[in-house]
Amino acid sequence: MTRLRRRFPARVYEVGDEPDPRFSLANERTFLAWIRTALALTAGGVALEALGLGLQPGLRLAASVVLVVAGTACPLQAWVGWMRTERALRQNRPLPSPMLSLPIGIAVVVVGVLLLLAIAFR
Incomplete structure (x- = not known):
């Protein structure tokens, strides 16, 4: 009998059968x-604040902040x-x-509205 090597996370790999590798790779x-x-959301948030761009502060x-928070939530969505x-x-x-696609999508809409207001009130 071949001994299987431990894979991380065990609670994922200890159940069921090995799927087609194409699906796991996807x-x-x-x-x-x-x-x-x-990375893009976080970089966008940092760049927006660092560059200023003459927008309403x-x-x-x-x-x-919304961009950086959304960027921080994305790795959680990725892993889970x-x-x-x-x-x-x-x-x-x-x-x-x-789980988080809708909240992150809403965050991007909120950022868009905030930026439109920041442009309008500069």
């Missing part, structure tokens, strides 16, 4: 897309989403929907 690409989104700061999807693949269950 799940990993989705994880990385969330990480890229986190209070609204600019609020938009920057990857685990939930991998478990679903291994158990041949329907794939779960992303």
Whole structure:
């Protein structure tokens, strides 16, 4: 009998059967897309505040904070989403929907509104 090596996280890999590698790799690409989104949101928030751009300072700061908070939430979505999807693949269950996609989408809309107001009131 072949001994399986321990994989992290065990609570993902200890259930079900090994899925088609293409599905696991697609799940990993989705994880990385969330990480890229986190970097972009965080960098956008930092750049917005660092550059100033002659926008109304209070609204600019609020938009920057919302971007950085959304960027901080994305890695949580990436990790939890990857685990939930991998478990679903291994158990041949329907794939779960992303938990934070709506709140992050709303955050981006809020940033857009804040920036429109910051432009209007400069």
